[in-house]
Amino acid sequence: MIIPHVRPWGGPPADLHLDGARIAAVTPSAAAGPAPLALPGFVEGHCHLDKTLWGRPWWPNAIGPEREDRIRNEQAMRGPLGLDPFREGLALCEAHLRAGTTRLRSHVDVDGESRLRHVEALLRLREHLAGRLEIQLVAFPQDGILRTPGAREWLEEALRLGCDAVGGMDPSVVDRDPVRHLDAVFALAERHGRPVDIHLHEPGELGAFALELVAERTRALGLAGRVVVSHAFALGDVPPARAEALLALLAEAGVALCSTAAPSRPVPPLRRARALGVTLFAGNDNIRDMWAPYGQPDMRERARLMGLKHELRRDEEVAWALATVTTEAARGCGFGAYGLEPGARADIVLLDAATLAEAVVSPRAPLRVVSHGREVQTSW
């Protein structure tokens, strides 16, 4: 297959020669006339396929205001609503594919109510979508590890069953013991040789302390490049000089950050993270679920939010927002063979856009999406 006369990353027109699921060669285009912009498939760096209500009738949200209310509501309502992580997750993945997402990292709840039910459903989904959408699953102790009897064993079993990474969750706020929570997470990572991705909503100096603990453990276990902290709101809370020191620490330890660019609160400073060499990538987190009704399975919308959040106005800056859903996200999650060079997997999105910045801000759907060398069909 040849994808003729496109502009990789907005550069000069080229023909992309595919060999099965790989890009075999990129040659200058001999054709004249306008050529669409070509990007590698987008990367969803953080979502919860097992929480979404995507594709279901509207669910009216009337639950309480605290995070704990949302955790309890979700556990209580899964059964009565008849949610099916495979079915809803598949609907969300198909929408993601149509919008050009070809790699995705999902956390999957491992708690006292779901135990390994969600893990098993999303492992089936990963298998079902193999060769079309690459999925990483993070075994996620939404309800803590220490305070939930059995959680450690379920996490262990989730990794044995095939989860790609170990998750963690607000080690001080949820389990009331940051050291033992993180020790449990990193012990699992070490024993199973898996990367780590920790939800850290903890604010200010409490969250900053957790970041220090994560950096120490990453260094001690030689896990540089294999550890992500998601949200890391603390980096938006502490004074700039303290944030700077923490970012330097994370850069040195090889810890990456995942951000939703939440409009509602300070977030890790993208400009400083870039300057100090910290990989910072984007994820949608909740999409239309019992936590919040917002979100779209569309990484360009998330890149727009990233641009708005960090006031990326100049074209070269808007391209940084695009990087958070492409190259940075592939690096942060460890998705290999990424890009538009020979040898990369043939995940290609064609867009009607003059430049990378226009690709971010234009809401027009992709002209064409190719995943693993195959045309993405609406019927997928």
Place this chain on the structure above:
Amino acid sequence: MIIPHVRPWGGPPADLHLDGARIAAVTPSAAAGPAPLALPGFVEGHCHLDKTLWGRPWWPNAIGPEREDRIRNEQAMRGPLGLDPFREGLALCEAHLRAGTTRLRSHVDVDGESRLRHVEALLRLREHLAGRLEIQLVAFPQDGILRTPGAREWLEEALRLGCDAVGGMDPSVVDRDPVRHLDAVFALAERHGRPVDIHLHEPGELGAFALELVAERTRALGLAGRVVVSHAFALGDVPPARAEALLALLAEAGVALCSTAAPSRPVPPLRRARALGVTLFAGNDNIRDMWAPYGQPDMRERARLMGLKHELRRDEEVAWALATVTTEAARGCGFGAYGLEPGARADIVLLDAATLAEAVVSPRAPLRVVSHGREVQTSW
């Protein structure tokens, strides 16, 4: 004309009977089956029709980081780029209409470079769209009043020519004299019997001081309900108790607030404004212009940002976000005959949504838009 079997504001199915450009009666629907949600036309509370690049080829932004850089760049580039406020403004208005916006407030630059050229172009546009899109024009001293020789006279002339309201701009930061700047604005408002809408980006206590000056002048001149402060970022900067006192002052003086719900910085607290009786409505501000490439002529997208910014999760809260682009915006701007009751102008948007909250979060285009009793056509 009858618009049969719709759910006004998500309520029970009804038929809307139109008499020309008005809603004449609302009667219960006898039909069975699903009915679309009906809302009144959306209100764009703050935009700049004379700045947008909408409909033009992509313009690569490479200008400096300061607000002053953006003001200077804009003045310098209008000529070389061949911008036409009528043409680009019309393209933006047509897109707005298709997305269901039927009332719009635009600021229009009055500065040493444009003088009355933009005012004249947008007055022509207002005339051109009469009976289809209701436009209010605010004569806007983007480059200050005191520091720009002639500005006061051009503003006066803009009002004489037909601008609906008097604008103002960061009275301490731009003109370096908050009292005399605001006195000039309010003197024009008083002399011409026009409402006021002031851009106030000034942060912290500097902006808070300007809010106090605005409230004092609004009270002194009996302008309650006719004064808007746009942005008012200071209300997001000062400590909660101070913000609370300022909101009480604005409520008592009858000063409304317009917000873009900017993801990049603290903004006026919507929950507290509602609780204290301050009208707070939404506007897009810049849409695809030389200031920033973001934004869409779609008030539901702005409502989504409002919901994300203020963490409006429960359905009843998400409906507050919708109010910022409907009822609150009509009240804040003084657009009359607004709503879906008999006597209201027949500006009606039909949406495929179960509830008001779904109307906010779903990106699906309207099923149908009626403005001034007439079907909105794509060819408008």
